[in-house]
Each structure stands twice: as C-alpha cells, then as structure tokens.
Amino acid sequence: MLKILIVDDEVLERKALTKIINSSLLDVTVIGEAANGRKAIEMAVEHRPDIIFMDIKMPGIDGVQAVKEIKKLNSLIRFIMVSAFNTFEYAKEVMQQGVKEYLLKPSSIQDILEAVGRVSSEILEERKHQEEQQSLRENLDRAVSIAQKEWISSLLVNQVQDITFDEWSKLLGVEITSGYIMLFTLQQLGPSELAASEKQNLYTWLKDTLKAVVKKHEIMIGPITDTQVPVLFLCKKVTEKTYFKTNAQQILESFIRFFNKESFRGELRIGIGHPYSQAHELNKSYHEAVMALEQLLRMPNRRYLFCDKHGTAFEVPAESGFMEVEKKLLDAVRQGDVNQVLFIFDSFVTKLESNKTIKPSSVKKSFDELFILLSRMLHDLGINYERIPAIDESEDIWLIFEKGKTHLLAVVQHVQLWRNNHAKGMLQKAKEYIEIHFSESITLESVAEYVELSPFYFSKLFKDRFGLTFIDYLTEIRIKHAKAEIVNQGKSLKEICYSVGYKDPNYFSRVFKKATGLSPTEYRKVTVS
Template sequence: MTRIKTIIVDDESRIRRAIERQVLACGEEWEVIGSFSDGLEAFEAITSNNIEFDLLITDVRMPEMDGLALIKKLNENKTFFSMIVSGYDDFSYLQAAMREGTVDYILKPVDRNQFRAQLGEVKGKIMKKKKEEQEWQDVYERASLLTKTQQIQLLSEVTWSDEIGQPQIDWNGHFPIGAYRLIYLGIDQFLTVTKKMDTNTWEDWHQTIQQIFEKLHDKEINQYYAKNWWWRAGKFNYWILLYCEKESQQHANMLLHDYINHIKKDIQRLTPITVSAAIGNEFRDLRELLHIKDELVMLIQQRIIQGGNKIFYLSDQTNRNQQTPVGIQSTIYKYVQQIITTMENETDDDTINLLQLFFHELEMADSPAFIEESVHLLSIRIIDRWMDFDGFSDESRLLTEALHITKYAGNFSQLKAGVKGWVLKVKKGIARLKEADSGPIQRAKEWIHLHLGDQITVKKIADNVYMSPTYFSNLFKAQTGETVLDYVTKCRLKKAKELLEMSDLKVSDISKMLGYQDTKYFSKLFKQWQGKSPSQYRSDHTINHVD
C-alpha cells in the first residue's frame, strides 16, 4: 500500500492532536510521521534527519518561524504538497500561500467534513504525482539497465580480445569520469573441475556465484564504489570493475578487502570450489584497462607458489617484481630435451622420473613468470616433435591446453598434475600415430633423425623405404607440404639449436656433427632460419643461465 506521509505543525497542542486524529480517520493509507509546535523546530528536524514526506499541514502565525517561511525554506530542497490551517482570514496570507504552491487554505475552527473533503482532493493529487514519479522511475531504470548491459558487453569484448582498437573506444562516452578498481577472480580448481564437471552443473554454480555478486554489493561499500560491473572471463573466471566519483580513502580499501573476502567465503560455502583474487591499483583513465588486465592475470599466478584461495594486490611491490622473467636455467633446457627423448622410445616411468627432476627445479623458483616460461618451453618443444608425426592437425589445440595449465593452476600441485597429464597424453598420442602410420613417409622421417650427421641424399632415403627417388619426393611433398631436403635442413637446424643451448661444443664441431663440413655455410643457413648467427643465438640463451 502507498502511504501518504504527513507532517503537522501548529503551536497549539490541542489543535495539533485534533488535526492528527482527523488525518488518520481518513483511511489507513494516511500516516503522520511528525508533529511540531513551531516552524523552526519542524525545519531543523526535517533537514537534519532528511525526512521525506508528501503533505505539510501548518498554521501560519507561530513563534520562531511562521508557516509561510517554513514552506518557502523547505521548497528549496524538498518536493511536497502543503495545506494552511489558520485562524486569520487575511487575503495577503492567502496570496503568499498560493505563491509558495499551497494546495488549500482552511480557516479555523476546522469543519470536519470540509477538512475530509479537502484531504480527499489532496490525496488524489499526491497519488497522481506518485504514479507519474513511478512511471519515470521505471523508464529511468529500464534505460539504466540497457546502458549497463551495453557497458558490460563492451568490457567483456575488450578484456576477451586484445584486437579491439583502444584509441577508437570513446570511454568517456560510455562510462562516468572518476576512479576505478579492476579485480580478477580465478577459480582455483580449474584443472580438476574441467575433468569431472558437466556443463549443467557448472551453470548451476555460475548462477550461485552471480547471486553472491549481486547480494554482496551492499550499501556500505556503495558509500565509496557507487557503481559496479561484473562479467565472466571465459568459463571459470570473473572480472569486477568498481567505480567511485573521487579517489577512495583508506577505509574504502578495507571495505574492498572485506567485500572480496565475503565473496570468497560465500563461494566456498555454497559451492565445492574456492577462488583467488587479484586486485589492481586505482586508475582514472579507462584506456589503462587492458594493461591492468594483463598485470592481474600475471599476478594471480602467485597462487602457483603461495597456494590458492588468497587475495593478491598489485600494489604489493614484491608481487610485481616477481613477474619479471629471470631467464631459463640450462638445467631446464637439459631436462626438457631428455623428456622429449623419452616421449618416443622409453616407458612412461622414464618420462615421469624426468618430469620430477624438471618439477624440482621449478619448485625452487620464486617467480611465476619463470615457472610459466619453463612450462611453455617444454610444451612448445613437445609440440614441435608432435608435428613431425602429425603435421598440423592438432598443434593449436594442444598448445592451448598447455597454456591453460599455467594460467589456471590453483597451486603448484595442480600445475604438476596438469603438466604430467598433458605430457603423458601427448606421449600416448605419438605412440598411437607411430603405430597407425608405419608407412614409408614415417619410416623415412625416423631414418633422417638417426642420420642427421651423414651425407643425406634423396636417393639414400628413397632406397631405405624401397621407392624410386622421384616417386618418393612427390609422395613426401604431397603428405607433408614440404620437400625432402627442406625437412632434412629443418631437422638439422632444430638439432643445432638444442646443441647450442645445452652444450659447450664449438660451432664448427656442431656443424660437422650435423653433416655440414663448411662452417660458414652452416652459419649462414642458421642465420637465415633463426635470424641470428649460431654464436649470437648461444650468447642470448646462456647469458642468464645458471649451471
């Protein structure tokens, strides 16, 4: 029921009580929320407590502040209807009251029936005004909702794809000017969840998390962060953008910490998952959004070292410093190559044992960037070998899976489990491909890898697979997309990279080991392929190595 909030002001207590009784007798929608003995008392109470009301019924002549002065001062900041109840039949009072928007002027003593009739008319005007205000409010809310939906769509597109031209986005046209904070929430159990959970279950959890976001943006945090936007980052992570008109105070930072903690605790209580959060610094220019996004994605990887279910702040200089890559150690290169060697001819246990040594090196690191770079090196080298067997069919999917391991691992144990599972999966795939493709091209590739240091000719390879050189050359090009000699050169130069990274052999010795008697020719070929001479390549890949 819509209530009509009424305030009564008269210096005679008997008349105030009589008016109050008559107002309340007009129906249960009427409500008297204040009764005062003079205009000054009423004005101070209304303004200091920010009282909202619909109707003011006041006498004219009162001590301290009369009724007309009260109406005039309240009209400066309030919107309301007013009625004058006066014992003075003075046309000048009536004129003044009309100028201030008074809806009626009633003389004392008040006739009960007349007063009820006047209140009925006032009620109609108030209800009409309330209806119009509600209709405008509905229009405004629908427009605001549409605007917010458009804003979230833009934020989602910008954070999902780096290809959107930042200078082309009119940020000020879409968002208010002020201070912003970006927050990244990442689910800690990404690797285990994706294996066990069906789509419907995750959508149920997503609905729960959505309700948590909407419920917890309460009035207290709204004192500082008046607007908020949240959206999904892929399937298992979320972004939150908070806005305040001016820079937030220290108290606001405490509220923000409590706000994120509430979200984390409620998600952990209502779902079987936990989340970690990365909180960015305050910024005013929304063109910085992408840069801060990248920093937070890196920052949340601290959970690989420190464990999940934590909050990380970009303002923590220690965390920021640890994002800088420190160079891959030579022992990492060694273990990577040994792991790849076991992928084809050794048992799973051999591969797992070398992975444990690889993980041991990573576990001693204090930089997520170093761990990520090392895992990416292993992944890329394994995919290179995979492509030798399978051309270009699955390399993009495999690489995406490998990159997700470091991006979404909730702790170091999850990282190890993810890498181990991925390596053994690819190892099994290579074995399956070798078994399925024991044809002449695969046998030729295996022969080439075993004879990289020999003088290799197309005839030698063709003889090994019992084909004529011409037919073999055409078949090899048709199945692999490259010529036989191009493939031989690629294999030799890839091997040269490994030897330059992992050994102290002279460039001339490496050249001869790979079948190039002319070191200058080898160096020229390597530079054409890699963009650097062998000596430059070795220097770049050993300057930060720790033996």
C-alpha cells in the first residue's frame, strides 16, 4: 500500500483530502498531515511517504521550496501540487522540479482520485521495472559466478586451450596482459573438521572480502575444495617481478588484516604462483601456487609464500613432457580408461629414461602435484577418494614411478566403479527429473545441483552416458510432448508452447521445425488430416 502525506495550511482542505483518499478503493493510505513546508520536510524524513499532496501558497517555506528540499533528501517521492492560483509561473516552477500533477482548488473527487491513480500507477510500474532489473542482475551475477567457477576448474586441469587474454579483455571490458593464481586455504588447528556451513561461511566471506580489497585487478574465484579456494588474478600490466610482488603483497596484507578480525577455526595460508602472459600457461601458475602452499604449511610463522621459480617446484625438465601428459592422464582417469592411463603413463616413463639429470625429489614433487589435481577433479565429480600414496624422495626413482602408477590404477578402478554405479544412478535420476519437470524453466545448473554434481562434469557425464547434450535431451522431451499435444485440436499452439516449457511461441515454432522439419501449424494439418 502506498503512503500519502497531505500538506496544506488550511485544516479543512487537509481533512477533506484525507477523507476522500482513505475512502477510495485505491491501494493508498494517508499517513500524516502537515500545516506548512517546514513540517512537511520533517515528516517526509520521518515517514518516507510515496506521494505528497503539496499546497503551493503557504506561510514560511512555501510548497515549491519544500519540494526542492524534499527531493534533495528523497528523489523517489512523487508530488501532486495543489493551488487556488491558475498561473503559468507556478506551474512552470513545479514542472522544473519534475512534478507532473497539478490540481486547482477546489478539485472534484474524481480529479483527485484520477491524479492519485496516475501517480500510483507510475510508482508501481517503476518499482516493477526495478525489481525486474534487480532480478536480472542477480541471475546474471549467479550465472557469471557459476561460469567463473567452471572456467577456473577447467583451467586448473589444463582443459582451457583456446582462450586468450585478448578475448578475456573483450569479455571483461579491460585490457588484460597477464594473470596469476593465488591458492587460499584455512589450515585447521583442532582435530575436528570444519562443518559444511563453516566452509560455506568461509567461502562467502573470502569472495566478499576479496572483491572489497582488490581494486587494480580483475579476479575470478574458483570453487572451494575442502578448505582450498583458487583465485585467478588478471592484471593490466606486469613488467617486473618486484612490481608483481609489491601489488600482490599489498592485497595480501589488507586481506590478512580483515581475516584477523574474524573468528574462523584455523589459520589463513596463501600460496602464490608467478604471472604469465599467455592464458594457456596459467595452469603453471596454479602448479606453482600448489607447491608454494605445500612449503608454506611447514612454516608455522608465515601467512603467504611466493613460489620460487628457480627452486624445487619445477625441477622436472620441460622436455620431460610432464606438464603435457597431465591433462591426458586426468582425462583418461575421468573416463575410467585403464588402457589409456597405462599407455600415457608408460610413454611418460619412456621419455624420462633418456634424461640423465632427473632426480627422485623432482619426480616425487611432480607426483604430489598430480595427485592434488586428481583429488580436486574427483571432488568436483562428487567422488570421495582420500587415499594418497606415501612416496619417499629417498627411494629409488623407478620405485617412485611404480608407486605413482599403482595409485593411478587404483583411482581409475574407483572411478570405474563410481561411473558404473553411483554416477549411473545420478544420471538416471537427472534424466527422470528432466522428464518430470520439462515444462518448467529448468537449466543445466539446476539439474546438476539436484543430483549434487558440478555443472561442468554433469554436462560431460550426461553426454558420455546418453549421447546427447543436456539441452538436446530437454528439447527432445519437450518436442515429443508437443507432438502429442498438437493432435488435440482443442488446444491452441500458444497453449501447447507454454505447456511444454517454452515462453516464446516464435522460438518454440523454430525449435519444433528444426526437430521435425515442419512448423507446429503444418504438423497439425498433416497429423490431423
């Protein structure tokens, strides 16, 4: 219900307006009366009315002055000016303040209520528009957040190959020339694990605080795995290592100050990778952040650590091809393809045989990194597999390889079991959900959430399992039901369009024709005749 304030120096005028408005069928109510402009300003601040009936000629602060002052305080309030003087100058002054309604005393009840009706409709229409815009912004923010998480997840397992910084620059509207990864984690102090609600609170706080602290970079925040969150920092320009570190340190020091004011059960630790000028190299920055974080967790007095690019994190020579085979290994494990995993792994070992400088410590660290990536991938898939092999860098290098191979095979077997049982059941559950809810506004994200899988992996698994993408299957179901409905001539094509989940009859017609070769109208003629 809209609130109205009556302002007039004549008490009878105020009482008459109040009675007319409160007796009407309009969804409005008078919440107060003021005898002069000064009182009107005070009551506007106190009661925040939606509409003010404002008399122009009053002692002291007149109506025009009062409108100017009130609009400074609240520009959303609408005014209906009332005057016994029919002069252009008065009308011109109030029109300059954006006032559209002007009533002459004495006004008929019909004129008064019509003016209130017009202003009320304008307010409600504007509010509806604002709510729609807010809803669009929220949906867009949610879509962007989901897209960023999947983007980061893909990037970390080196699945993003064809996106350049130039393309990111166009998408984000700023010039991007390099990027790097920070890996945030909460090192727990007690034996008990964080509850799911505590992890969610940590994740929400981290996102909000990073957005408040980071000003000179664009950031993309990945999903939380256990208590680890990868964050991609996209920079305009990084010309020197010291410049990059200076900026990163400023961000981290501010962030840590905010963290110290919170009461999370654990200590904040951050590993930082190096910046890279090519988007496909960001996977390296993530690897560096992982290695920096591993070292950091053994340093009780440090909060963050930059990876030493000349240290142990990348001792495996580039020609060994380890970085190149990681993606293939992860893909083969995700598919549960034992033969492919063995082939890729054996090729990798054969490649290393020619390298006489390789060290057990280098291989051990590379395997540690691979197993962390495997763990993250399994978590995103919804697979619980916590076992990690105990590899000692003092062992013979070939024994390390054998342990790594054994672990990979165990993971593949676990994935196979999951795909054959749990994933199969969840995908069937998703399929049944689509078949029941096809007429609603369902999305890939909502169905993935229903079966508790990440949208990225749900999409891949669904296509692998059924040979169709999610949207193709949803379309197939909708068209199947539409074809059955079209035979019933008692229903209009527009009704059928809405009943199978489409909101736009023109779009429905295009999709139907693409699927059947006929428009809905043509299909009805053929099938009914």
